[in-house]
Amino acid sequence: MKMSTLLVRTVPIVIFIIIVVFLAIGLQRDPRIIPTEMIDRQLPDFALSELHVEEATVSKWDMMGQTTLLNVFGSWCAACITEHATLMEVSKLGAVQIIGLNWRDTRPDALAWLERFGDPYTKIAFDDESELAIELGVTGAPETFIIGPDGRIRYKQFGPITDEVWVTTIAPIVQAIAEETE
């Protein structure tokens, strides 16, 4: 077979394979997950009212000096209930502090929700107008940021932190942060 004929016959197959590979990758991605831009960035400055104590403020200084999970939740968010038991357990471990970002909620609804399912949070920032949510590029709830003691955002978890996610993903990162700050 002549070289040029070989080329003519293989080119369509090669193009076909390239298209298949591209489509296969595309199909396996979840289009709802928008990669975050926040990794390795410093927490933005903010001051939001605390959920329980309206006149108190929550700011980035509440998250400095120790490893923090900043957990975006709302009483309207069904998936938040599935991670709540895990968050309650994690809050008892003491390896991290958990700060809540109560997103697009009303105070009575949020307080009733916490009354019912428990409150794992050290403090809760009340963000009914997405002020901090947009600063952090939040796209949905639940979402959780891991923040180092230096206030640098290290990781963002899309969706609920189940026991499995805690063990396989979150805990190792928390551990790594603890080791590098020792």
Next chain:
Amino acid sequence: MRGLLLSLALCFQAGLGLAQTDPVIAPQINPVEVEARTETISKTLRCVVCQNQSINDSNAPLAADMRNLVSKRILAGDSDAEVREYLRVRYGDYVLMRPPFQKNTWLLWLGPLLLLASTGLWFLLRASRSKQAGAIGRRVISEADRARVRAALGQMDDDEAGS
């Protein structure tokens, strides 16, 4: 150069603001203009909850909050491009309805053109090759071959005569 253009644009805008409103108060943009610009900018920003809609079309609560943010940024004196950049820094290129031309998007922008060009080239090559093949085809039968064909045909005639 870009910085110069930007600062010129900002001066111009500030000037407009002054001309339209009470010059004693800090430069303000009139509410109708803010609304119009919010709409224009919102149409170019993708809702991150319902992804095939702009934040102007979307009913999602987050889209409403993002529209408010756009208005706030305009009031703070941002240009249209600066407002888009503000959200892009936080949500990535994803938030822009029109992908910018850059390292990871050149194939997206130039792909159709490349495809058209390569198909065109393919056809041109094929056309010229078949033309060449045609020219060669006429010359390919050598005198020796012709003699062999004649001999074979002659033999066939003989066979037919013999039967």
